[in-house]
Amino acid sequence: MPPPKTYHSSSLSPLSEREVLSGNLVADVCVIGGGLAGMTTALELARGGRDVIVLESAEVGFGASGRNGGFVGPAWSQRLDALIRKVGESQARRLYELSMEGVRIVSGNISDLAIPDLNLAKGKLSVARTPSRDAFLRRRDRLRNEFNQQVEVWDTDKVRTVLKTPRYFEALHYPDDFQINPLAYLRGLASEAERLGGRVFERSGAKRLDTGVGCTKVVTQSGTVAAKQVVVATGGYTARLIRKLYHSYVPISTYIMLTKARPDLIATAIETPFGVGDQRRAGDYYRLVNGGTRILWGGQITTRVSEPRRLAQMLLATMTETFPQLKGLEVDYAWSGIMAYARHLMPQIRQIEEGVWSCTAFGGHGINTTAIGGKVLAEAILQQSERWRLFTPFGFDWNGGPAGRVAVQSSYWWMQARDKFGESMARAADTGA
Numbered sequence: 181m182p183p184p185k186t187y188h189s190s191s192l193s194p195l196s197e198r199e200v201l202s203g204n205l206v207a208d209v210c211v212i213g214g215g216l217a218g219m220t221t222a223l224e225l226a227r228g229g230r231d232v233i234v235l236e237s238a239e240v241g242f243g244a245s246g247r248n249g250g251f252v253g254p255a256w257s258q259r260l261d262a263l264i265r266k267v268g269e270s271q272a273r274r275l276y277e278l279s280m281e282g283v284r285i286v287s288g289n290i291s292d293l294a295i296p297d298l299n300l301a302k303g304k305l306s307v308a309r310t311p312s313r314d315a316f317l318r319r320r321d322r323l324r325n326e327f328n329q330q331v332e333v334w335d336t337d338k339v340r341t342v343l344k345t346p347r348y349f350e351a352l353h354y355p356d357d358f359q360i361n362p363l364a365y366l367r368g369l370a371s372e373a374e375r376l377g378g379r380v381f382e383r384s385g386a387k388r389l390d391t392g393v394g395c396t397k398v399v400t401q402s403g404t405v406a407a408k409q410v411v412v413a414t415g416g417y418t419a420r421l422i423r424k425l426y427h428s429y430v431p432i433s434t435y436i437m438l439t440k441a442r443p444d445l446i447a448t449a450i451e452t453p454f455g456v457g458d459q460r461r462a463g464d465y466y467r468l469v470n471g472g473t474r475i476l477w478g479g480q481i482t483t484r485v486s487e488p489r490r491l492a493q494m495l496l497a498t499m500t501e502t503f504p505q506l507k508g509l510e511v512d513y514a515w516s517g518i519m520a521y522a523r524h525l526m527p528q529i530r531q532i533e534e535g536v537w538s539c540t541a542f543g544g545h546g547i548n549t550t551a552i553g554g555k556v557l558a559e560a561i562l563q564q565s566e567r568w569r570l571f572t573p574f575g576f577d578w579n580g581g582p583a584g585r586v587a588v589q590s591s592y593w594w595m596q597a598r599d600k601f602g603e604s605m606a607r608a609a610d611t612g613a
Contacts, residue, residue: 183242184515185385187438187469187476188250188363190296195367197239197486201384201403207233209561210398210407211387212421215245216362216547217539218413219369220285220554223243226376228562233405234378235398236530237385240370243417244517246363247467249436249478250547252359253304253357256330256545258525262392266524267573275570276327282548283356285555290360295360295368301467303454304357307339307348311609316350330356342452346610347502359455359467373478386421389536409561412532413539413554420530428521428576429528429541435479437495439513443473450475464498471541474512475499491516519543526574529553537561 183189211222214236222232236242254278256263263272290298292495316333323329334351371379389410390397398405416431439446450456450468458587464479475497489512492511500507522528522541527549532538539557542550559565 185513186247186515188361198382201400204404207231207407209409210405211411213413214240215243215415216550217553218532220551221557222378223373224558226373226378234377234380235384236382239382241363241366244519247517248362250359250362252286252547264512278552282552285551293368293372297364298363301359303456304354305351305456307351308459311349313350316352333480341484344449345503371556409535411537411539415540416520424576429522430579432481432519432521432543433516435480435516438512439475440510440512441473442509448505523577524574527553529568529571
């Protein structure tokens with residue numbers, strides 16, 4: 181199945197298809213999955229002198245790694261306070277610091293590899309749809325004092341000068357966050373891994389793992405790879421290759437659209453180059469692209485893996501609910517991607533069995549977390565560090581099967597209803613109604 185047309189792919193030149201794995205090969209490490217996590221792991225291992233083979237079932241960047249919003253900034257999908265309750269203050273702090281290191285890894289790769297067509301944009305606003313000044317001040321102080329992170333609070337009037345809607349109140353401004361074309365970045369990682377001797381095969385999905393003493397054989401439709409270490413980094417497209425991994429994540433579909441070019445109309449609503457995301461658990465995120473002439477808008481997650489028939493209309497309705505003045509702005513095209521969420525809302529970076537590792541479940545975390553995930557897993561294989569053990573508390577919790585998906589979707593709908601009620605109360609108070 182060909183990948184959908186996205187803003188990220190349409191802005192890049194087509195690449196020649198890579199070879200399909202054929203015959204029986206041997207490598208130090210076989211990475212299954214050519215997304216951000218898998219390719220980062222492969223690159224770090226190639227930098228460490230290992231012979232690496234990457235097997236991708238479609239093409240590099242086919243899945244959510246090449247289709248996401250491209251946001252890069254610290255933090256995990258699981259919130260800091262929840263991490264503290266789970267693992268304690270010290271370990272939660274170290275995990276947050278790892279997320280900051282992930283930002284630096286992405287920045288370093290961008291600088292060192294001179295990746296073209298990244299469309300880099302600096303700065304992010306995290307906006308509130310209910311009055312949140314006190315909470316934002318506390319978070320600003322904590323991030324500044326404990327992590328030396330640059331962040332400031334914008335009051336409501338300042339927010340509404342650049343985001344012209346009464347839906348928003350205060351915002352946290354993160355000047356060091358940035359947004360990129362994730363597919364361009366991923367292609368840059370793949371090219372560098374290949375330059376260092378790594379081999380990347382497309383249309384070469386893993387069908388079976390045959391484990392043996394000191395070696396695991398990865399079997400595809402037309403060949404095999406025998407490797408001392410295997411890394412499974414298949415994200416939301418994980419099949420039944422490893423049952424406990426397959427049954428430990430919930431596939432979540434995320435949706436994004438690109439509007440047509442209407443710079444004058446768009447300027448009546450959005451006048452900032454910063455990426456924007458709201459504070460809801462499954463909120464909207466967006467940014468201006470093509471010199472401010474178009475909007476890249478994402479939101480609306482579901483547990484269904486098929487794409488809604490009216491995807492563009494669904495996203496357009498979400499946008500115009502926030503910015504009514506954008507009614508009449510048409511959608512150029514829309515697409516979806518499947519992310520992997522673990523029930524504990526943290527990545528699954530761990531050893532599955534001797535010589536077999538997982539580096540997956542990065543849904544909702546941001547590109548920086550795939551960077552640090554691949555880094556610490558490569559360090560483990562290279563025997564450089566034990567930092568992967570910080571993720572030990574976040575295991576392969578059962579996803580609940582079909583009932584679990586229903587529960588997740590129901591929870592999402594409940595959170596939406598709660599958010600809408602809180603927002604309606606806030607708007608009433610704001611307008612004096």
